[in-house]
Amino acid sequence: GVCSHPRNQGLEARMPPCHGCFGFFKKERHEPMPPRGETQEQARKRIRKQTSMIVEPGQSLCDTAGASLPEEFKRQISNEARSNAFLFDVNVTEELVHGGGACEKCVCGESAKSKDVEDMGPPKYDDFAYQPLFESVNVVDVPWTRLPELEKGVSVSSLTGPAGGSRKAVIVEPWVLRQLAERAISDVEHFLRPGHLAQLAKIMQDPEASDNDKFTANNLLQNAVIASKGILPGCQDTGTAICLGKKGQFVWTDEEDEMHLSHGIYDAYTKRNLRYSQVSPVSMFAEKNTKCNLPAQFDIYAAKGNEYKFMFMAKGGGSANKTYLFQQTKALLNPKSLEAFIAEKVVTLGTSACPPYHLAIVIGGLSAELCLKTVKLASARYLDDLPTSGNDHGRAYRDTKWEEKVLKMCHGFGIGAQYGGKYFVHDVRVIRMPRHGASCPVAIGVSCSADRQVLAKITDHGVFIEELERNPARFLERVGPRASIGGQAVAVDLNRPMKDILGTLSRYPIKTRLSLTGTIVVARDIAHAKLAERLETEGTLPDYMGAHVVYYAGPAKTPDGYASGSFG
Structure with missing residues (x-):
């Protein structure tokens, strides 16, 4: 406000709203704000000429404005005065100390109404507003199937809640969690969401898609048909089992939820033709396969209400390996820098995680681990219910404009669905999150x-x-027969000498489709480690490594009567 006392007339100061002439704001310090037309330095020089004043608690500034105080008192304020006074800095060496009395002669009491006054004081308790970080505001339609065979283990009891009133408590028997987990993992290994399959069909119908795009999409649809028979899983890497749960406060179990859910996951992996991918460290360098794909990852959160909500995921190593964290700064947060950064980093994802991808990018985050967790959930479309705009309180939101921008960018890379073309990604999720001012984590995942x-x-x-x-x-059936895919595959006989095979391959450009016939060697990480060990100790490799091509794969369990389990 502007003090009306003759001595201080024209001195405009930045200050918080008046609370008993600043008695509420004890020991808060603020810089003076010069009047219009006067620089900060000019204001300081003028104020230095003014007499410093000490005002005791209960007094008003203007009542003592003309008081002449000895120099030695300027810096000697009693403990009592310090504990009740508001300190208003005028420069490095002088202080105006204003007590708790209301000043009737100053207009500072109206400062809260002035647009020119910034509230620099601490927030009042009445200003508290809780903001969920992940706020569900958009309805996402989920097609649900009821499982009546499990409902025998669920009962409802009426209780009195902490705030009074009757509440329904849902009581869940342990075997329900076990069987639900088994059903969930079994389903995701053999079936896909209809939205994902529709995106594959869309590629087949897009005139801008390359022949290789369409070839890949067609094969993935054929693969889904085979997997849906329930014998061969849709991928050789049947993943790490992940369970995210939100358990309402009025859901009662026997407190061993993770154990029962783990048992159900164990049932799914041991009963079905899935792969055991988890290895346990016996020592720092020695490992042993757990032979059941446990342990699983659990993130179970407390929630309100009487519902227990889950998301089950089987996360393969290929896509998990394409999860990246970049520690950036505020300098990234402008359109030009952000677009260049995303283009540079996303293209490095490559094709080893089997595109087309569902791409997720998270910008910001209260911590590195929260940023990474959010990108995984976003890639699963678990956060599609987020708002599409931010606010002053720090909620996360989806930026749909940047999603469109990045989608167009990815379609222009030319990488396509693994072998050149348009469909490097199906879709994009871009999540903007609050952050610490000194940090700007960015996560990318698929x-x-x-x-x-x-x-x-x-x-x-x-x-x-x-x-x-x-x-x-x-x-x-929507897209017609496979013959509609253009181009012909080049036949390659793998039983010929390696020199001849290499000569054939050298005649064709990258992106050429091949039809391979003959003998191949299958080897994955463990085999490669053994071969490297032999090369180091003996200096040689087995003859078959030079005579045949190597298929980098690790098939799942072989079903009865089959030559192999799921490959690739």
Whole structure:
């Protein structure tokens, strides 16, 4: 406000709203704000000429403005005065100390109404507003299937809540969690969401898609049809089992939720033709396969209400390896820098995680680990219910404009669905999050062509699981026969000498489709480690490594009567 006392007339100071002439704001310090037409330095020089004043608690500034105080008192304020006084800095050496009395002669009491006054004081308790970081504001339609066979283990009891009133408590038997987890993992290994399959069919119908785009999409649809028979899983890497749960406060279990859910995951992996990918460290360098794909990853959160909500995911190593964290700064947060950064980093994802991808980018985050967790959830479209705008309180939101921008960018890379073309990604999610002012983490991640997630929930109305597509063949019917894919594959006989095979390959450009016939060697990480060990100790490799091509793969369990389990 502007002090009306003759001595201080024209001195405009930045100050918080008046609370008993600043008695509320004890010991807060603020810089003077010069009047219009006067620089900060000019204001300081003028103020230095003024007499410093000490005002005791209960007095008003203007009542003592003309007081002449000895120099020795200027810096000697009693402890009592210090504990009740508001300090207003005028320069490095002088202080105006204003007590708790209301000043009737000053207009500072109206300062809260002035647009020119910035509230520099501490927030009042009445200003508190809780803002959920992940706020669900957009409805996402989920097709649910009821599981009546599990509802025998769910009961409802009426209780009195902490705030009074009757509440329904949902009581869940342990075997319900076990069987729900088994059903969820079994489903995601053999079935996909209809939205994902529709995106594959869209590639087949897009005139801008390359022949290789269409070839890949067609093969992925054919693969989904085979997997839906329930014998061979859709991918050789049947993943790490991940379970995210939100457990309402009025859901009661026997407190061993992770154990029962783990048992169900164990059942799914041991009963079905899935791969055991988890290795346990016996020592720093020695490892042993757990032979059941456990342990699983659990993130179970407390929530309000009486519902137990789940997302189950089977996350393969290929897509997990394409999760990146970049520690950036505020300098990234402008359109030109951000676009260049995303273009540079996303192209490095390459094709080893089996595109077309569901790409997720998270900008910001209260910590590095939260940023990474958010990118994984976003790639699974778990955060599609977020708002599409931010606010003053720090909520995360989806930036749909940047999603469109990045999608167009990815379609222009030329990488395509693994072998050149348009469809490097199906879609993009860009999440903007609050951050510490000194940090700006950025995470990039993908969900691959084995896009395996399923939702489930236990409520007072029953047990439900998300309905995945059980008839993927209907998407192939939309796009017509495979013969519609242009181009011819080049036949290569792998039983010929390696020199001849290499000569054939050298005649064709990258992106040429091949039809391979003959003997191949299958080897993955463990085999490569053994070969490297032999090369180091003996200086040689087995003859077959030079005579045949190597298929980098690790098949899943072989079903009875089959030559192999799922490959690739």
